[in-house]
Amino acid sequence: xxxxxxxxxxxxxxxxxxxxxxRKVRSLVGYMPESDSFIAxxxxxxxxxxxxxxxxxxxxxxxxxxxxxxxxxxxxxVRYRKLGTYSLGMKQLAKLAQAIAHGPKxxxxxxxxxxxxxxxxxxxxxxxxxxxxxxxMRLIISSHLLRDVEETCEEVxxxxxxxxxxxxxxxxxRRANRKFLELETMGANGAFSSALQQLGCECAxxxxxxxxxxxxxxxxxxxxxxxxxxxxxxxxxxxxxRDSLEDIxxxxxxxxxxxxxGL
Amino acid sequence: xxxxxxxxxxxxxxxTAERWxxxxxxxxxxxxxxxxxxxxxxMMVTLLPVILSAAYVxxxxxxxxxxxxxxxxxxxxxxxxxxxxxxxxxxxWMALFLTCWAGPLLVASDLSNSALPLYLSRPxxxxxxxxxxxxxxxxxxxxxxxxxxxxIFALQSSLAGGSWAWQHLSFVAAILAGSFVWIAVxxxxxxxxxxxxxxxIVATAVTFGLFVLPPGFGxxxxxxxxxxxxxxxxxxxLLEMILTHMLGAPMQSxxxxxxxxxxxxxxxxxxxxxxxxxxxxxxxxxxxxEVVRG
Numbered sequence: 001x002x003x004x005x006x007x008x009x010x011x012x013x014x015x016x017x018x019x020x021x022x023r024k025v026r027s028l029v030g031y032m033p034e035s036d037s038f039i040a041x042x043x044x045x046x047x048x049x050x051x052x053x054x055x056x057x058x059x060x061x062x063x064x065x066x067x068x069x070x071x072x073x074x075x076x077x078v079r080y081r082k083l084g085t086y087s088l089g090m091k092q093l094a095k096l097a098q099a100i101a102h103g104p105k106x107x108x109x110x111x112x113x114x115x116x117x118x119x120x121x122x123x124x125x126x127x128x129x130x131x132x133x134x135x136x137m138r139l140i141i142s143s144h145l146l147r148d149v150e151e152t153c154e155e156v157x158x159x160x161x162x163x164x165x166x167x168x169x170x171x172x173x174r175r176a177n178r179k180f181l182e183l184e185t186m187g188a189n190g191a192f193s194s195a196l197q198q199l200g201c202e203c204a205x206x207x208x209x210x211x212x213x214x215x216x217x218x219x220x221x222x223x224x225x226x227x228x229x230x231x232x233x234x235x236x237x238x239x240x241x242r243d244s245l246e247d248i249x250x251x252x253x254x255x256x257x258x259x260x261x262g263l
Numbered sequence: 264x265x266x267x268x269x270x271x272x273x274x275x276x277x278x279t280a281e282r283w284x285x286x287x288x289x290x291x292x293x294x295x296x297x298x299x300x301x302x303x304x305x306m307m308v309t310l311l312p313v314i315l316s317a318a319y320v321x322x323x324x325x326x327x328x329x330x331x332x333x334x335x336x337x338x339x340x341x342x343x344x345x346x347x348x349x350x351x352x353x354x355x356w357m358a359l360f361l362t363c364w365a366g367p368l369l370v371a372s373d374l375s376n377s378a379l380p381l382y383l384s385r386p387x388x389x390x391x392x393x394x395x396x397x398x399x400x401x402x403x404x405x406x407x408x409x410x411x412x413x414x415i416f417a418l419q420s421s422l423a424g425g426s427w428a429w430q431h432l433s434f435v436a437a438i439l440a441g442s443f444v445w446i447a448v449x450x451x452x453x454x455x456x457x458x459x460x461x462x463x464i465v466a467t468a469v470t471f472g473l474f475v476l477p478p479g480f481g482x483x484x485x486x487x488x489x490x491x492x493x494x495x496x497x498x499x500x501l502l503e504m505i506l507t508h509m510l511g512a513p514m515q516s517x518x519x520x521x522x523x524x525x526x527x528x529x530x531x532x533x534x535x536x537x538x539x540x541x542x543x544x545x546x547x548x549x550x551x552x553e554v555v556r557g
Contacts, residue, residue, distance in 0.1 A: 003551040023386045031384035040372040056278040103274025
C-alpha cells in the first residue's frame with residue numbers, strides 16, 4: 001500500500017511496480033484495515049461515497065456504487081445512520097463496503113472477522129466466499145484466525161518475523177495430507193518404530209513417548225497393537241488425525257525457529 | 264435493476280482527474296463545517312468589522328452622509344494605510360478565531376478515528392491530503408481577510424475616483440502579501456497542532472494558546488533581558504509589523520521597548536520559519552500507520 005517505503009528489492013502488484021506505479025497500484029486495490037477506521041460524524045453511505053470519490057469515481061457514480069456496496073454487504077437498511085452508532089460487526093461490514101465500492105481488482109482484508117460475534121462472523125465469511133467465487137477480484141486476507149483462513153482461502157502464506165516461513169496451497173495440502181495416527185506410548189523405543197517401519201509405516205518419534213505414524217492403506221491398526229504387545233509397550237492414547245492449518249502453521253514456526261536458533 | 268438487488272460488479276465507468284482529486288477532501292470538509300449552523304453564524308460575525316469599515320468608507324466619501332450625521336471635523340476621516348492596517352489586523356484576529364474553530368475539525372478527527380490508512384490506501388498521497396485539508400482553511404480565511412478588504416479597497420476606489428486607486432495601488436500588494444502570510448501561518452500551525460493533539464477541544468485550546476501565551480513569555484524575556492527581541496514570539500505583532508511597513512502606516516506602541524523596533528526581516532523569517540516548522544511536524548505525524556515496537 002506504500003505505507004512503508006521499501007528499503008531494497010522490487011515488487012509488483014497486478015503487474016505494476018510498487019515503487020514507480022504506487023498510485024496506480026493503490027487505485028486497483030481495496031483495503032479493509034483492522035483498526036476501527038472511519039470518518040467521524042458521517043453517515044455510512046456518505047462515508048463510502050466519500051471514499052469512492054477519493055478513489056476517483058465521479059460524485060454520481062460514487063453515490064450509486066456506495067448504495068450498491070451497502071446493500072451487497074447487507075447494511076442497506078442502516079446506510080443513513082451515523083457510523084458512530086454502528087455495532088462492531090456493522091463497522092466491519094462498512095469497512096468492507098468502502099473497500100469494494102470503487103471496484104478494485106485486489107482486496108486486502110486485515111483481520112476481517114476480528115471481534116465479531118458468531119453470526120456476524122458467519123456473515124463476513126459468507127461475503128468473502130461470495131466475492132472470491134464471483135472471480136472479479138483477488139483477495140488477500142491477513143488473519144491469525146486460522147479457521148477463518150481455512151474456510152475462505154486457497155493459498156496460505158505464513159510469515160515469521162517478516163520472512164516467508166511457509167507457502168502452501170490448501171487444496172493440494174488437503175489432498176496430499178494422508179491420515180495418520182497420533183500415539184502416546186509408554187516404553188516405546190527405537191525397536192518399536194523400526195518394527196512399524198518394516199510393516200511399511202512412516203514414523204516420527206517425539207519426546208515423552210509420542211509418535212506420529214503414517215500407515216499404508218493395506219495395514220490395519222491391529223498390527224500396531226500386535227507389535228506393541230510383542231514388545232511390551234503400552235499404548236495409552238491413539239488418535240486418527242489429518243494435518244490442520246494449525247499444524248502446518250506450528251510446523252512452519254518450529255522449522256523456521258530451529259533455523260534461527262530456536263524460538 | 265434496483266440497487267438492492269445488484270450483486271458485486273467491477274467498476275468500468277469514468278475516473279476523475281488525479282490532479283484535482285484532493286479537492287474532494289476540501290469539498291467534504293467544507294460541507295461538514297457548514298452543516299453546523301453555529302459555524303455559519305460565527306463566520307458572518309467575523310465579517311462585522313468589514314461591514315463597519317465599508318460604512319466608514321462610505322461616510323468618508325459622502326458629504327451628504329456627513330451632513331446627516333452632523334460630523335463637523337471632516338479632517339478626522341480618512342481612508343489611508345492606517346485604516347487598511349487596522350482593518351486587516353482586526354480581520355487577522357477574526358481569522359485566528361475561525362481557525363481555532365475549524366482547524367482541529369479537519370485533521371484531529373481523522374487521526375483520532377484512525378482514518379489515515381483509509382485515505383492513504385487510495386490514490387492520494389500525504390501532500391495531497393494536507394493540501395486538501397489546508398485548502399478548506401485557505402478558502403475560509405480568504406473570505407474574512409483579503410477578499411473583503413480588497414472589496415473595501417474597490418469601494419473606496421469607486422467612491423474616491425480612479426486616481427486614488429492608482430496612487431494607492433501598493434495597498435493591494437500589501438493586503439495580499441500580509442493576508443497570505445497570515446493565512447499560511449494559521450493554516451499550517453492549526454493543522455500541525457491538530458495532528459499532534461488528537462482531541463479536538465484540546466487542539467483548539469493549544470492553537471489559540473500558541474498565539475496568545477508566547478507573547479506574554481516574550482514580554483517577560485524583554486523585561487529581564489532589556490531587549491525587544493522577545494517579540495519574535497508574538498506572531499500577531501510580527502504580522503502588524505509587516506502590514507504597517509507595507510502600508511506605510513505608523514506602528515502602534517506595544518509597551519516598553521517600543522522605541523527598539525525589530526527589523527522587518529526578523530518578522531518574515533519567524534513567520535516563514537513557523538510555516539516550515541509546521542510542515543515538518545505534519546510530515547512527521549501524518550503517517551498511514553503507527554508502528555508499535557516492543
